[in-house]
Amino acid sequence: MTKRTAAKYKIDRRMGENIWGRAKSPLNKRDYGPGQHGQRRKNKLSDFGTQLRAKQKLKGYYGDLTEKQFRKIYGEAERVKGDTGENLIGLLERRLDAIVYRAKFVPTIFAARQFVNHGHVTVNGARVNIASYRVKEGDVIAVRDRSKQLAIVLEAAQSGERDVPDYLEVDHGKMTATFVRTPGLSDVPYPVHMEPNLVVEFYAKN
Structure with a gap:
C-alpha cells in the first residue's frame, strides 16, 4: 500500500473539501486540516496559493499521480489544439x-x-x-x-x-x-468545484 493510499483522506482535510464526495470522509466530522496545527485559523490564500490549491486538488482527485506524471499530462494538454484546461480534463478522464x-x-x-x-x-x-x-x-x-x-x-x-x-x-x-x-469539464461529475483554468495559470507561471 502506498503512503498516498494509506492517507488518502488527509487530502480531503488539507483541501478543506470532500473531493470524492464520500460518506466516509473524515471531513464530514472534522472540517479542519490534518496535524497538530490543523485547527488554526486559515489565512487568505495568495493568487499563487489559490492556483497551487487548484492543482493539488485536481491532481489528488486522480489518486496516485506524481507531480512528474501530472506535469506530463498537462504538457500534452497544452500541445493539443483547443482550451488547455478542457484538454487536461479530457486526458485525465481517458485514463x-x-x-x-x-x-x-x-x-x-x-x-x-x-x-x-x-x-x-x-x-x-x-x-x-x-x-x-x-x-x-x-x-x-x-x-x-x-x-x-x-x-x-x-x-x-x-x-x-x-x-x-x-x-x-x-x-x-x-x-x-x-x-x-471525451468529456469536457461540465460533463465530469466532480463532487467539488474543479478549476483547471487555475491549473493552467499555475503552470504558466512556474
Whole structure:
C-alpha cells in the first residue's frame, strides 16, 4: 500500500473539501486540516496559493499521480489544439483507472488503480494492466470473467453514492463499459468545484 493510499483522506482535510464526495470522509466530522496545527485559523490564500490549491486538488482527485506524471499530462494538454484546461480534463478522464472508477466497477480511484494493475480489466478483449493506459472513443472496457464476483466489484456496482456519467455506456450485468466520447469539464461529475483554468495559470507561471 502506498503512503498516498494509506492517507488518502488527509487530502480531503488539507483541501478543506470532500473531493470524492464520500460518506466516509473524515471531513464530514472534522472540517479542519490534518496535524497538530490543523485547527488554526486559515489565512487568505495568495493568487499563487489559490492556483497551487487548484492543482493539488485536481491532481489528488486522480489518486496516485506524481507531480512528474501530472506535469506530463498537462504538457500534452497544452500541445493539443483547443482550451488547455478542457484538454487536461479530457486526458485525465481517458485514463483507464479513471474509466474503471467512473463505471462503478470499484468504489474509489485508488482501488481502480490497483484493480487495473492486478490484471482484472480488459480493453477490447485484451488484458491491460497499466492504469495510465489512454482509452479511445469506442473502446470497450470490461471486468474479466474471473473477477466479476469479487466483493469489491459487486458492492461498487450496487452503490448509490455516485452516478455513471453519460460519456460512458455501462452494463453492470455484463460488467462492460463503452467510452462514448471525451468529456469536457461540465460533463465530469466532480463532487467539488474543479478549476483547471487555475491549473493552467499555475503552470504558466512556474
